[in-house]
Amino acid sequence: MSEQTKDAAHDHHSMLLSQGFPSFPTTTTTHDHHLINYSHYPPFMMYHDLQNPTTHQFHHTHHHHNPPHDHDLCSLFLQASADYITTAPSTPFHLSSNNCSSSEVAVCNNNKNWNDSNSHEVVIRDIAAENPPTPNSWRSFSSPEAGSVDEDSSCKGKKDLQLEVCEGGDIGKSKKLKAGKTKEEENKKQREARFAFMTKSEVDNLEDGYRWRKYGQKAVKNSAFPRSYYRCTSQKCSVKKRIERSHEDPSVVITTYEGQHNHHSPATIRGGAAAAFLAPSLFSPPPPAFPILPQVDIFSPSTAAQQYSQQQQPQLPDHHHYSLFPDMLSSFLQNPHDP
DNA sequence: CGAATTTGACCGGCGC
């Protein structure tokens, strides 16, 4: 990696620090690309490609906690994501027409240039509703201050649709029950919560802080690209993930997480690879694995926000873009099933 | 040599 790229990494990191972001990302370097990974701070994972500074790739990571059950929280969650991505100059993360195969849900922005508008639109795709998936199975969510939906959006006119963030959660259950199934039938197949997201990346298996063992690979119907199956290598952790490349846009990788980790990220514990090339002063003393946050009720986002703001507000910049971030962060960090 | 990956076999769900 060039000195220039190192400097860019350093600058980018310093900028984030000054804005109140956490100080210990890990990094992934492949070919000419250098990615900073903020996966330690679920539900936000952001890859910043320093080789192409106009490209920001961000993910939500639901695998640390139960996904939201409540529509308002879904909205907050998505809004927070939109806010978050808006804080950095970037080109739109263009994914609206992707077919995400067996992924239950994908979240992305939808042909939005975040710089040109203060409106936010997040698109959710629910393949439980339609099979095979079609572009119309993308559902749109607009933030309260959102402007009009893109003219070419396939989601136009579907704002009244309910959000469904994952399969296996209560929202999905109630929906299936509505379709006429009994509770017995419903309990028969209880799948872990899943969350899928898409990223533009040359690398299939993006570093997310956890260690994975591949246990299978299958050809995907109507796709030249196979799907790989991974399990978390940690003992007694049953989290799985699938990785496949979109056949419609081979530059897009679709990652699906299933389940919740019952442990923290090994990369976080070790301090992350970023320390290897970024200024050591930025990373010492070693930060805690996770911020200490109050137990929050994920069904009550407003309460969570209040609790968080009382404890954490001083560390955060006075900038409305970040107002939702700590709320969501605290909601997803607290796992009642943790030992 | 142990760990990780590969890959064909196998299994269960589902639609016809």
Added chain:
DNA sequence: GCGCCGGTCAAATTCG
């Protein structure tokens, strides 16, 4: 019942 399909298993193979 049959075939398709997604997902998993596990023996063989490769890797470090």
